[in-house]
Amino acid sequence: MTETRILVVDDEPQIQRFLKPALMAVGYDVVQAGTVAEAKRAIAMQAPDAVVLDLGLPDGDGKEVIATVRAFSSVPIIVLSARDQEREKIDALDLGADDYVEKPFGIGELLARIRTALRHQEPTQRRPDTITIGPLTIDDAAHRVERDGKGIHLTPKEYDLLLLLARNAGRVLIHRQILSQIWGPAHAEDVQYLRVLIGQLRAKIDLGGGRPSLIRNEAGVGYRLEPNGDE
Incomplete structure (x- = not known):
């Protein structure tokens, strides 16, 4: 069975070092990116099943990634956001992000958000009554x-x-x-x-x-x- 692939987009090395083993430990295949350009390339080439995206990236705004991806893909996107970025959260959700997790965050909460996003992505024949x-x-x-x-x-x-x-x-x-x-x-x-x-x-x-x-x-x-x- 093919592993579920998660793309983590964050330019903070400590976040990447923390998330990769945590996600791999529960069976996910992990792809990493640290810039807007790398994120777009990874989404196009690696076909992740979900994206965990920080908005503050060195070469641009993470919302640019959301806007670009939504033009061709419905892959679930979970935004990592600071607590004081209310407007950023709303804008990201308006652009097509599926959810957000506030920094600092617990791995348990992030995993729950990923599972929820993946469930909503699963094809269904009809809505349950x-x-x-x-x-x-x-x-x-x-x-x-x-x-x-x-x-x-x-x-x-x-x-x-x-x-x-x-x-x-x-x-x-x-x-x-x-x-x-x-x-x-x-x-x-x-x-x-x-x-x-x-x-x-x-x-x-x-x-x-x-x-x-x-x-x-x-x-x-x-x-x-x-x-x-x-x-």
Whole structure:
């Protein structure tokens, strides 16, 4: 069976020295690049199954890599981003990045993001009618949501939001993307609409008792649905 190939694009030697053995230890084949030019060449010639991309590269901006690659490939791209680069994260996701991990990061989190990106890349014949995320079960055919086996009544907008998040579970969806799909492109900047709807949905689906929310807030960027949130 062919190994899954991960391209790591980062000009920091310590990051490369850390990531290569960590990724190889779980069975990935690792290709490395340290510049925009090397990254483009590696993506074209090495055909990686996923790309881990730092945005700050010595010969240009990593977003240039995303824009160029999206012209010919849907390979999953996970951006490595500093905590204070909110605008950079949004721009990268808008250009076609699939996810991001903040520096400094733990290898466990990065591996989880890679697995999620690869799962979403796998071809499927059709979307499943039933999705299970932690305690939630969403039966799209019946338009029904259950939490721990008990039905939950959702408004149409709450249902549409939950289904969108569930179909992209583990992936961050930016505010503009969610707003456009739930309310339409004319409301792409109406973030307050989304905040209110997220609050309503959390009140209905979360387990309470001090347990973290299933819907994780990515500050200034968007939201992701996780079986075990952190808010």
